[in-house]
Each structure stands twice: as structure tokens, then as C-alpha cells.
Amino acid sequence: MKRATRVRAYVWLMGSCLTLIGLAWFVVRLISVPVAIGMSCVAAVIPPIAVIVANRPDD
DSSP: OOHHHHHHHHHHHHHHHHHHHHHHHHTGGGTOHHHHHHHHHHHHHHHHHHHHHHTOOOO
16 A cells, blocks of 8 residues: 555544544534444544554555
């Protein structure tokens, strides 16, 4: 996997993480707190995966 592809994947993963946290804290919590907590838990798992993807060695 080329470096540019890894960087793009990292940016997408971290962008989705920030989007999930933002939606959970500012929008979804007004409707359903358990769903907001679930979204935050999913968002907490994404950064380690993003780092693993970004630091994968070239094939």
C-alpha cells in the first residue's frame, strides 16, 4: 500500500471518528443517550485502527 493511500485512509478514519463524536455529543444525545454512548464507544475504537493502517509497511 502506497504512502498516499495510507494517509488518505488515516484521514478518512479520523474524520469519521470526529464526526461520530461530534454527532453523539451535540445531536444524538438530545434524542437518545444510550445511542450517543454507543457512538462514542465506536469512535473510541477507530483511532488505534487508524494508526495501525497508517503505519503499515509498504508491500
